[in-house]
Amino acid sequence: MATVHLLRDDELSPQAQAVFADIRATRQTDFVNNFWRALAHDPAALKRTWESIKAIMGPGALDPKVKEMIYIAVSVAHGCPYCVHSHTASARAKGMSETEYQELLAIVGMASETNRLVTGLGVPIDDAYEVG
Amino acid sequence: MATVHLLRDDELSPQAQAVFADIRATRQTDFVNNFWRALAHDPAALKRTWESIKAIMGPGALDPKVKEMIYIAVSVAHGCPYCVHSHTASARAKGMSETEYQELLAIVGMASETNRLVTGLGVPIDDAYEVG
Amino acid sequence: MATVHLLRDDELSPQAQAVFADIRATRQTDFVNNFWRALAHDPAALKRTWESIKAIMGPGALDPKVKEMIYIAVSVAHGCPYCVHSHTASARAKGMSETEYQELLAIVGMASETNRLVTGLGVPIDDAYEVG
Amino acid sequence: MATVHLLRDDELSPQAQAVFADIRATRQTDFVNNFWRALAHDPAALKRTWESIKAIMGPGALDPKVKEMIYIAVSVAHGCPYCVHSHTASARAKGMSETEYQELLAIVGMASETNRLVTGLGVPIDDAYEVG
Amino acid sequence: MATVHLLRDDELSPQAQAVFADIRATRQTDFVNNFWRALAHDPAALKRTWESIKAIMGPGALDPKVKEMIYIAVSVAHGCPYCVHSHTASARAKGMSETEYQELLAIVGMASETNRLVTGLGVPIDDAYEVG
Amino acid sequence: MATVHLLRDDELSPQAQAVFADIRATRQTDFVNNFWRALAHDPAALKRTWESIKAIMGPGALDPKVKEMIYIAVSVAHGCPYCVHSHTASARAKGMSETEYQELLAIVGMASETNRLVTGLGVPIDDAYEVG
Numbered sequence: 035m036a037t038v039h040l041l042r043d044d045e046l047s048p049q050a051q052a053v054f055a056d057i058r059a060t061r062q063t064d065f066v067n068n069f070w071r072a073l074a075h076d077p078a079a080l081k082r083t084w085e086s087i088k089a090i091m092g093p094g095a096l097d098p099k100v101k102e103m104i105y106i107a108v109s110v111a112h113g114c115p116y117c118v119h120s121h122t123a124s125a126r127a128k129g130m131s132e133t134e135y136q137e138l139l140a141i142v143g144m145a146s147e148t149n150r151l152v153t154g155l156g157v158p159i160d161d162a163y164e165v166g
Numbered sequence: 167m168a169t170v171h172l173l174r175d176d177e178l179s180p181q182a183q184a185v186f187a188d189i190r191a192t193r194q195t196d197f198v199n200n201f202w203r204a205l206a207h208d209p210a211a212l213k214r215t216w217e218s219i220k221a222i223m224g225p226g227a228l229d230p231k232v233k234e235m236i237y238i239a240v241s242v243a244h245g246c247p248y249c250v251h252s253h254t255a256s257a258r259a260k261g262m263s264e265t266e267y268q269e270l271l272a273i274v275g276m277a278s279e280t281n282r283l284v285t286g287l288g289v290p291i292d293d294a295y296e297v298g
Numbered sequence: 299m300a301t302v303h304l305l306r307d308d309e310l311s312p313q314a315q316a317v318f319a320d321i322r323a324t325r326q327t328d329f330v331n332n333f334w335r336a337l338a339h340d341p342a343a344l345k346r347t348w349e350s351i352k353a354i355m356g357p358g359a360l361d362p363k364v365k366e367m368i369y370i371a372v373s374v375a376h377g378c379p380y381c382v383h384s385h386t387a388s389a390r391a392k393g394m395s396e397t398e399y400q401e402l403l404a405i406v407g408m409a410s411e412t413n414r415l416v417t418g419l420g421v422p423i424d425d426a427y428e429v430g
Numbered sequence: 431m432a433t434v435h436l437l438r439d440d441e442l443s444p445q446a447q448a449v450f451a452d453i454r455a456t457r458q459t460d461f462v463n464n465f466w467r468a469l470a471h472d473p474a475a476l477k478r479t480w481e482s483i484k485a486i487m488g489p490g491a492l493d494p495k496v497k498e499m500i501y502i503a504v505s506v507a508h509g510c511p512y513c514v515h516s517h518t519a520s521a522r523a524k525g526m527s528e529t530e531y532q533e534l535l536a537i538v539g540m541a542s543e544t545n546r547l548v549t550g551l552g553v554p555i556d557d558a559y560e561v562g
Numbered sequence: 563m564a565t566v567h568l569l570r571d572d573e574l575s576p577q578a579q580a581v582f583a584d585i586r587a588t589r590q591t592d593f594v595n596n597f598w599r600a601l602a603h604d605p606a607a608l609k610r611t612w613e614s615i616k617a618i619m620g621p622g623a624l625d626p627k628v629k630e631m632i633y634i635a636v637s638v639a640h641g642c643p644y645c646v647h648s649h650t651a652s653a654r655a656k657g658m659s660e661t662e663y664q665e666l667l668a669i670v671g672m673a674s675e676t677n678r679l680v681t682g683l684g685v686p687i688d689d690a691y692e693v694g
Numbered sequence: 695m696a697t698v699h700l701l702r703d704d705e706l707s708p709q710a711q712a713v714f715a716d717i718r719a720t721r722q723t724d725f726v727n728n729f730w731r732a733l734a735h736d737p738a739a740l741k742r743t744w745e746s747i748k749a750i751m752g753p754g755a756l757d758p759k760v761k762e763m764i765y766i767a768v769s770v771a772h773g774c775p776y777c778v779h780s781h782t783a784s785a786r787a788k789g790m791s792e793t794e795y796q797e798l799l800a801i802v803g804m805a806s807e808t809n810r811l812v813t814g815l816g817v818p819i820d821d822a823y824e825v826g
Contacts, residue, residue, distance in 0.1 A: 036824075117277070170396075333547070354537055372504075375508055413504065422432055511813070647823035691727075
């Protein structure tokens with residue numbers, strides 16, 4: 035159901051080939067998922083997106099597994115089935131247990147419920163929560 | 167900007183008073199934020215929501231701070247300013263550093279960007295991501 | 299916090315004046331809320347929007363109060379504070395009780411929670427739910 | 431396209447079996463839809479979600495059919511195809527006519543349109559709509 | 563995966579037939595896409611929706627191709643795969659190049675990212691941006 | 695209503711100062727809006743975000759004014775008031791007329807309405823719209 039053709043390896047521009055090579059090296063697998071094959075029509079966007087993801091999802095203050103779980107939470111809230119599937123796979127590869135996934139979903143569901151209650155009730159922000 | 171009156175302590179029904187007492191005991195503070203004061207018109211909803219939050223956000227496989235960060239991610243994705251303010255306060259109280267908050271927002275932003283690219287490109291789910 | 303000037307009665311074009319007159323006659327009040335004052339810069343959009351609302355929210359198979367409650371549900375899900383405020387006022391004017399509003403919000407919250415669980419779990423549509 | 435395995439009856443834990451039995455008794459049908467089969471990996475979440483739904487969607491101030499229609503409205507606004515399919519089936523089982531469904535969708539569409547106009551115009555909340 | 567039967571030409575009411583005839587005449591093609599076949603159960607909604615689309619997407623200050631691209635942007639943000647598919651087809655028919663589509667998606671992605679950063683940071687509106 | 699302190703010029707790190715200097719030079723104004731002041735706590739995110747925006751919103755296949763209008767469309771759909779305010783200001787500075795803004799909002803509203811109708815009707819993608 036793509037709106038663009040998914041590029042095979044032999045259809046990539048040299049710039050896209052270089053990005054694919056870095057994806058493979060970074061992830062240590064030959065598998066390159068469909069997202070990158072759809073994005074590869076625009077090598078500049080491909081490169082910019084991959085480099086941002088690599089920087090943001092790489093080593094930092096938060097645990098890599100936790101980062102993937104936050105990614106999933108956003109993807110669920112946005113209703114993006116592809117994103118949920120690809121990032122649950124990534125999170126599991128980084129050690130997310132089934133119990134942790136169930137807890138993640140429970141939090142996402144709970145937050146969704148209270149978000150809507152807050153909006154419906156028009157709750158004003160407490161003074162205690164304001165930051166300069 | 168509420169759509170309902172925010173109940174003061176002296177306006178609570180006995181059932182709502184009992185929930186407020188449990189909120190105060192659980193959180194070890196006298197402060198009860200506006201969300202609960204707006205919800206208290208419906209004591210059954212107040213009790214159900216509080217008990218679900220207490221169960222879901224309490225001890226489990228995930229770290230309490232991580233749980234709050236997932237809550238924030240969903241609240242940002244839903245565009246709920248009150249929820250973002252109250253849960254950043256909670257997350258900070260549970261130890262979230264400013265660096266961690268910046269990383270969290272970077273992931274939320276990145277996920278939002280790629281979620282939209284995926285949807286626009288109509289990327290089909292890779293077979294590798296399917297679970298029975 | 300408008301992005302356009304809110305038009306006063308003495309600033310309206312003749313076409314906009316005619317729509318305002320119909321709003322006042324239909325609602326039997328002199329009060330015209332800010333939404334129409336912001337939209338009145340584009341008299342064609344003003345007329346088209348008002349006539350669609352009048353047709354859709356007018357007499358039909360569903361009770362007028364129920365129609366307003368469905369409107370609120372959507373406005374909450376979209377995170378539109380103005381819309382929630384104006385349509386809770388309308389719903390109350392059409393007889394929505396505070397208990398009914400609390401029930402409405404409980405359903406909206408519940409639906410939000412399960413919607414997210416469904417998306418996170420990637421639940422496939424049961425054959426029993428398919429319509430030709 | 432699930433992200434978790436859908437549990438068959440013979441794979442359920444005893445706690446999940448008890449919830450399934452209550453779903454069947456309450457709904458007076460042997461059919462248990464995929465949502466519950468995906469959620470059953472976490473019996474506590476299964477029980478909490480089912481009991482909340484049973485309480486919220488059961489007898490109250492609003493008509494059961496109206497409750498399902500509000501549920502549909504939220505599910506449409508969230509872009510959850512599974513939720514729309516399962517709750518249109520429920521609403522039809524509770525008496526929603528095709529004309530009522532068309533009216534519901536017309537309201538959801540209208541609310542979506544005006545919600546976006548309001549946000550784009552940045553319409554400030556009228557004083558008349560504020561509640562203490 | 564429809565929730566209603568998609569009407570064939572020989573199943574249309576006379577009012578729906580008239581709208582279909584206008585769609586075909588306006589677009590100069592015999593092809594009528596599934597959206598209209600699903601909506602045709604409610605001839606009044608069919609007529610109102612088609613006439614609004616024809617007015618809004620027809621000649622005006624903005625280029626027809628640009629109008630379709632704005633339509634796509636909204637459809638991506640809402641997570642509506644059908645809408646993305648039908649309007650990318652329309653935009654291409656009106657001259658959108660693949661480079662323009664990639665740029666459109668880059669903007670949509672970028673806007674999504676900064677929208678979430680803004681919400682997470684709770685950025686207050688600068689005085690300079692206020693309109694009376 | 696910020697969740698972080700908005701940094702004044704004299705509070706910026708050297709890296710953030712460099713980005714602010716580039717924002718001022720690129721936009722040819724001394725005014726730096728609140729978004730950048732909130733983001734400046736994380737100089738790496740500040741730099742990455744500014745450079746992506748500069749690349750994406752700069753010269754390309756699409757007109758700069760059109761790019762801003764697409765940005766607005768997404769911001770409206772996401773319910774981000776700050777984003778709508780800042781990008782309507784940008785679009786006006788790049789030549790967007792009030793008539794064009796009204797047309798933009800009409801398209802956003804119309805797309806929102808039909809997006810929801812499509813989701814509610816569960817319209818399947820026509821074969822004609824599929825791309826390899």
